[in-house]
Amino acid sequence: MENRKIRVLHFSIANTKGGVTQYIMNHWQFIDRSKFHFDFATFSKKLDDEESIIREGSRVYHIETYAEANEEKFCDEVSGILKNNYDIVHLHTSNWSSVLLERLAREAYIPKIIIHSHNSNVHNSYGKSREEAVEKHLWMREKLTEDLATDYWACSWKAAEWLYGDRIPKEKIAIMKNAIDADKFLFDQLFREQHRKAFGLDGSFVIGHIGRFEYQKNHEFLIRVFAGLKDEISNARLVLIGDGSLWRNMEEMIEEYDLEDQVLLCGKQAEIEKWYQAMDVFVLPSWFEGLPLSLIEAQTADLPCLVSEHVSKEVEISDHCYFLRLDEELWRLELKKIYMQGNRERCNMKQIISRAGYDLESEIKVLEKMYLQ
Numbered sequence: 001m002e003n004r005k006i007r008v009l010h011f012s013i014a015n016t017k018g019g020v021t022q023y024i025m026n027h028w029q030f031i032d033r034s035k036f037h038f039d040f041a042t043f044s045k046k047l048d049d050e051e052s053i054i055r056e057g058s059r060v061y062h063i064e065t066y067a068e069a070n071e072e073k074f075c076d077e078v079s080g081i082l083k084n085n086y087d088i089v090h091l092h093t094s095n096w097s098s099v100l101l102e103r104l105a106r107e108a109y110i111p112k113i114i115i116h117s118h119n120s121n122v123h124n125s126y127g128k129s130r131e132e133a134v135e136k137h138l139w140m141r142e143k144l145t146e147d148l149a150t151d152y153w154a155c156s157w158k159a160a161e162w163l164y165g166d167r168i169p170k171e172k173i174a175i176m177k178n179a180i181d182a183d184k185f186l187f188d189q190l191f192r193e194q195h196r197k198a199f200g201l202d203g204s205f206v207i208g209h210i211g212r213f214e215y216q217k218n219h220e221f222l223i224r225v226f227a228g229l230k231d232e233i234s235n236a237r238l239v240l241i242g243d244g245s246l247w248r249n250m251e252e253m254i255e256e257y258d259l260e261d262q263v264l265l266c267g268k269q270a271e272i273e274k275w276y277q278a279m280d281v282f283v284l285p286s287w288f289e290g291l292p293l294s295l296i297e298a299q300t301a302d303l304p305c306l307v308s309e310h311v312s313k314e315v316e317i318s319d320h321c322y323f324l325r326l327d328e329e330l331w332r333l334e335l336k337k338i339y340m341q342g343n344r345e346r347c348n349m350k351q352i353i354s355r356a357g358y359d360l361e362s363e364i365k366v367l368e369k370m371y372l373q
Helices: 019-030 050-055 071-082 100-107 130-141 157-164 189-198 219-227 247-256 272-278 293-300 328-341 350-355 360-372
Strands: 006-013 036-042 060-062 088-093 112-117 151-154 173-175 205-210 236-241 263-267 281-284 305-308 321-324
Touching: 006 019, 006 360, 019 036, 019 088, 019 293, 019 360, 050 060, 071 100, 088 100, 100 112, 112 157, 151 157, 157 173, 189 272, 205 219, 205 272, 205 293, 219 236, 219 247, 219 328, 236 272, 247 263, 272 293, 281 293, 281 328, 293 305, 293 350, 305 328, 321 328
Parallel strands: 006 036, 006 088, 036 060, 088 112, 112 151, 151 173, 205 236, 205 281, 236 263, 281 305, 305 321
Antiparallel strands: none
């Protein structure tokens, strides 16, 4: 494998621009392309960036069927893809619903099969109730054997424990940090002023959240917290960036609390780094996470961060990251404290982020080394 490019298939990316997809695409941008070639499988009908991905020489395979819906068709589709001489199949997942992919990769004699845990609970229940999906995950986890893959990775120990339990020895698990292009997110006062003006946020106390509109992210809690805060901080604005299945629920909730003028539903944004510059505080009240990229990005922008106690403290980098129980009054109190402190001076976090292992500029070498092992 040393005299030619290592061919890597990533399974799978999505059009939601969620954390896993962003993780994969970040690494694709930084990987040494003279040594590694990435292709991508997806269940999405179309990717926003698909044309540019193809233009840069990679392939995008569209899987039409979930294994849970039609196992035979799924196996035929995936087996066809695996015939394209891959050295590595990198499987990104958050819970066990099947081991078909792993089995198919082994049957195709893929030399390196990586299972990579990105979450600490069920992210996609594939049409089942959450309870059913969790029950199936735990049942399947108990049947894991070490020969299922060659490599076991996770974004945090919390994510590792969730996916592997005690079935895979700790010494066989590699923690791969969710590194980012840190330079994009470093604080810049001039950019902050420009972006706040462009977004109509001059003079506002901006509370921000970036994430998919799904159960995991707990947007309902944020809306209730903000509804009880708006009269005490008249210039407060809540900025929600992302999309997902609960978008309409959020619209209805915002109308119910009469927050249309104070809450900005911004949808997907191509240049999210601009929004971190504009924010005054970042909030993440998730029910569960693996190791959230958005929180790495927010700390890189040196924002104060209020974070659910359900999120692993492995993600804590700055001195301004506060882990709180999900109590609405407590979150309001902490938000008021940050508001009363006024505009503190935000710092350049480049060295701190790099030392913590979250800067892709240096961490990409770790991934390349792991691929070659």
